Amino acid sequence: MLPTRTILLASLCLSLAAARVESQSPAAMAGDSMAAQVTRLADQYVTTLLRTFPETATWEGLPGHDHDRLDDNSLAAVRRWQDFEDRLLSQVKQLDGNALTGRQEWVTYGFLREALEASVGTRICRQELWPANQMSGWQVNYASLIRLQPVGTARARAQALARWGQLPRVLRVETANLREGLREGYSTPRHNVELVLAQLDSLLAAPTERSPFFAPAEQDSAPEFRARWTRLLERELRPAIRRYRDFLASEYLPHARDAIAVSAHPQGAACYAARLRSLTSLEWSGAEVFKAGEAGVRERERLAAAIGERLYGTTSLDSIRARQDRLPPSSRDQVLAHTRAMLSRARDSLPRWVGRLPSAEVIVEPMRSYEEATGSRTTSRRPRT
Numbered sequence: 001m002l003p004t005r006t007i008l009l010a011s012l013c014l015s016l017a018a019a020r021v022e023s024q025s026p027a028a029m030a031g032d033s034m035a036a037q038v039t040r041l042a043d044q045y046v047t048t049l050l051r052t053f054p055e056t057a058t059w060e061g062l063p064g065h066d067h068d069r070l071d072d073n074s075l076a077a078v079r080r081w082q083d084f085e086d087r088l089l090s091q092v093k094q095l096d097g098n099a100l101t102g103r104q105e106w107v108t109y110g111f112l113r114e115a116l117e118a119s120v121g122t123r124i125c126r127q128e129l130w131p132a133n134q135m136s137g138w139q140v141n142y143a144s145l146i147r148l149q150p151v152g153t154a155r156a157r158a159q160a161l162a163r164w165g166q167l168p169r170v171l172r173v174e175t176a177n178l179r180e181g182l183r184e185g186y187s188t189p190r191h192n193v194e195l196v197l198a199q200l201d202s203l204l205a206a207p208t209e210r211s212p213f214f215a216p217a218e219q220d221s222a223p224e225f226r227a228r229w230t231r232l233l234e235r236e237l238r239p240a241i242r243r244y245r246d247f248l249a250s251e252y253l254p255h256a257r258d259a260i261a262v263s264a265h266p267q268g269a270a271c272y273a274a275r276l277r278s279l280t281s282l283e284w285s286g287a288e289v290f291k292a293g294e295a296g297v298r299e300r301e302r303l304a305a306a307i308g309e310r311l312y313g314t315t316s317l318d319s320i321r322a323r324q325d326r327l328p329p330s331s332r333d334q335v336l337a338h339t340r341a342m343l344s345r346a347r348d349s350l351p352r353w354v355g356r357l358p359s360a361e362v363i364v365e366p367m368r369s370y371e372e373a374t375g376s377r378t379t380s381r382r383p384r385t
Contacts, residue, residue: 129181151220
């Protein structure tokens with residue numbers, strides 16, 4: 001996911017805030033015009049992004065935004081966003097980033113240009129045509145997003161009903177996009193589709209009040225809202241999810257690709273390179289990444305052997321692993337307790353290392369049952385382009 005759109009948004013917001021500090025020296029005045037242009041373009045990017053992808057404001061907890069729409073995942077919407085990116089990138093490229101050296105706007109310029117170039121570069125992957133994924137598909141991300149849906153007031157409840165009433169439309173479009181992907185030679189690997197199906201089967205099997213999509217009614221127990229949400233879930237959302245699930249099983253899975261590597265896609269090798277560039281900002285080849293990975297594994301094995309010799313009197317990795325397998329925690333509850341204890345120790349030590357502490361708590365919670373055997377909760381936000 002690319003660098004994620006929301007990480008770039010947060011970085012841009014921070015750099016924009018810093019960029020609005022008054023210039024501190026007369027020499028800096030010469031770059032004021034250029035700096036103002038960069039700030040204007042970055043403001044335009046953030047404003048358009050939040051309007052185009054309304055889910056982002058909910059993910060980030062941004063104040064002053066409505067929470068009544070899901071993103072438009074249609075191919076037409078993808079093209080509109082890409083046209084905007086192209087126009088904005090053209091304007092950014094006309095600016096001389098070197099003229100901003102030493103100014104806060106140089107950071108804004110760098111983030112903005114990287115965000116645009118990375119997104120444009122990964123278009124070759126056509127990700128909008130094969131979004132089914134057990135790690136970051138809608139069934140995972142939306143089950144997390146819905147827990148962040150504001151409720152508690154009449155206006156918030158109305159927005160929640162309006163937003164999630166759009167899920168059937170999103171799934172109809174998702175189905176159309178997947179069909180178009182098959183027609184053009186793009187698909188998710190077969191095994192990944194099977195994992196998505198397992199997730200959907202488990203999700204659909206859950207009783208209404210234990211469904212992850214029941215979260216708003218858990219957080220706002222107003223009787224009328226709870227009744228309306230129950231009807232929405234049972235009469236609209238569940239049937240839409242089932243239709244999507246049946247499409248995957250009967251129409252998509254038989255034609256999904258057997259190959260795991262993205263090179264099986266049209267221009268797949270170029271897609272791999274573009275994704276690598278977008279994730280790292282480095283112009284590395286796949287071979288260079290593999291070589292660096294091998295070196296990293298060797299270094300970690302060396303460190304593990306040194307620790308094993310100190311603790312167990314052996315440098316054999318097999319022996320060290322065998323000893324580790326016998327150590328607690330071994331059960332689900334023990335893993336949670338152990339992780340929370342580590343988090344508590346880390347929190348207690350923060351003041352020794354960090355001056356300004358976050359006010360929000362880090363929460364450790366078990367994965368939802370329908371994800372446990374098939375995927376991993378992701379904090380990345382669902383890409384639409």
